[in-house]
Amino acid sequence: MLPAAGYFRVSHEEQLEGYSLDAQERLYERWLEQTGHVDAGRYRDEGRSAFRDPLKRPGFQRLLADVRGGRIRIVWVAFSSRFFRDSSQSDELLDEFDRLGVQYVVGNMVIDRSTAFGWGAYTINAVFDEYYSRFVSEQTRKSLKEKAEAGRWVGPVPLGYCKDADGELVPSEDAPAIQLAFELYASGAYSYTTIADELNRRGYRTLGWRTGQRGRFGRESVRTILGNRAYIGEVSCSGQTYPGRHQPLVSVELFEAVQRIRVRRTTEVTSPRSLAPSDGVLIGIVYCESCGRRLWHHFGNRDGRGRYYRCSGIPARLCQAPMVRASVLEDQLLSLIGSLRIPPALADEVVSEAERLISRTPRPEQVDAQQVQQKLKRLARVYADGLIDDAEYERERAALQALLVEAPSLALVRFEQARAAALLADLPTLLARATAQERRAVVGSLFERVWVQERRLNALTPRAEVYPLMASIARVVIGVTDGARTRNPLIHSQVLCH
Numbered sequence: 001m002l003p004a005a006g007y008f009r010v011s012h013e014e015q016l017e018g019y020s021l022d023a024q025e026r027l028y029e030r031w032l033e034q035t036g037h038v039d040a041g042r043y044r045d046e047g048r049s050a051f052r053d054p055l056k057r058p059g060f061q062r063l064l065a066d067v068r069g070g071r072i073r074i075v076w077v078a079f080s081s082r083f084f085r086d087s088s089q090s091d092e093l094l095d096e097f098d099r100l101g102v103q104y105v106v107g108n109m110v111i112d113r114s115t116a117f118g119w120g121a122y123t124i125n126a127v128f129d130e131y132y133s134r135f136v137s138e139q140t141r142k143s144l145k146e147k148a149e150a151g152r153w154v155g156p157v158p159l160g161y162c163k164d165a166d167g168e169l170v171p172s173e174d175a176p177a178i179q180l181a182f183e184l185y186a187s188g189a190y191s192y193t194t195i196a197d198e199l200n201r202r203g204y205r206t207l208g209w210r211t212g213q214r215g216r217f218g219r220e221s222v223r224t225i226l227g228n229r230a231y232i233g234e235v236s237c238s239g240q241t242y243p244g245r246h247q248p249l250v251s252v253e254l255f256e257a258v259q260r261i262r263v264r265r266t267t268e269v270t271s272p273r274s275l276a277p278s279d280g281v282l283i284g285i286v287y288c289e290s291c292g293r294r295l296w297h298h299f300g301n302r303d304g305r306g307r308y309y310r311c312s313g314i315p316a317r318l319c320q321a322p323m324v325r326a327s328v329l330e331d332q333l334l335s336l337i338g339s340l341r342i343p344p345a346l347a348d349e350v351v352s353e354a355e356r357l358i359s360r361t362p363r364p365e366q367v368d369a370q371q372v373q374q375k376l377k378r379l380a381r382v383y384a385d386g387l388i389d390d391a392e393y394e395r396e397r398a399a400l401q402a403l404l405v406e407a408p409s410l411a412l413v414r415f416e417q418a419r420a421a422a423l424l425a426d427l428p429t430l431l432a433r434a435t436a437q438e439r440r441a442v443v444g445s446l447f448e449r450v451w452v453q454e455r456r457l458n459a460l461t462p463r464a465e466v467y468p469l470m471a472s473i474a475r476v477v478i479g480v481t482d483g484a485r486t487r488n489p490l491i492h493s494q495v496l497c498h
Helices: 021-035 058-068 087-100 116-149 175-186 192-201 219-226 252-269 326-338 344-360 369-384 390-406 417-433 436-446 467-478
Strands: 003-010 038-046 074-077 103-106 161-163 169-171 234-237 240-243 286-288 295-299 307-311 447-453 456-462
Touching (some): 003 058, 021 038, 021 074, 175 192, 192 219, 286 295, 307 326, 326 436, 326 447, 326 456, 436 447
Parallel strands (some): 003 038, 286 447
Antiparallel strands (some): 234 240, 447 456
């Protein structure tokens, strides 16, 4: 018997008994009993469309990962529409299943497109599924447009409103926060960020329309509020705006005054040149030591000539680390790399030390680094929503970061130490002649992460395969002894930062 997996999905429009997740799962269990196949996993997506952004279904993505990993040999769905409602995407995925030797079962039927009957049955179902989705989408758009033309609200309820018994928007207890945000910005003395600080200080909180959870205001939430025409009594649908039946929270005059200030500030502050990805040597690998988040690379001056790295937690008011000039960090790291030059007289000793480190290093347990990073992101969102206090957030974040630091995601890879040592001997000269993009590629091949605190490099995380060589250079050439200024003897070391 083969390992099988059941996939169950409903969209928001399909919460019916025949389509419910539980009903689909019962059919799957009955099929398992009849066939004797082994249940290798169950994957659920509730409220997810198979037509709009069909690949962005988390349960579906987990299923594909397990199929591609060879853990599943049969994929079962109750109806073909549960899997895809786009025939071209369905064709592409089933082609992949055929290459992997994975069976696709709909209800009690194995879909075998190699036969005329199987191909015909599959094609008819796929086309009908797509037709049905397009028909429903067309009717839904028509209905929503008619609703908006009548002045009724369409879409998620904006902060500051709630719905009454008749489904009409009425001001909520959050309405004063909306009015205050507009008044502060219209004064010309406040920015998105300082308005967020003031709203938070007064005890106002955002309300997640998906989760229903309260959270702290941030720069982006204020920016969204100030551009929302719902607050002057308008509704919109498919890019068209109509007079709404709900009560405005701010006057048209105040709203337009805010928009004029926004336009003026955007015109004055926006950089006249776009940011080239190759400009930043540390893009993608530089992290904030204070909060653990990645730093963004951008132009910070009004004239567009200054490059900076800025913590991504700042806009949401989750971090207060200062911005740092990109050239300062990049020069520090390139200077450090230059110090890795190995004198010819010490080359043999460095290589021997690297081999010694590899031979005595125990094979670490593997950690799914990507999964831990996702947990860190979810933790940050929970904290931003105000669901946990500062102490709990710091404790949980420290535990997750320690997991990343103490156990590498991949086992150390043995490679030719002598060849790498020879490359490092020439590296400073090569970097001096390299373009910014070439330097970025070299730095990324040496370091997994670069940690910044108070505008300076504070720690480095060398890639696992180069750690033994770098640690050997630090001990033999620079003279750092075992354990000196070292967070972790395996990969996260400060021995190179001086």
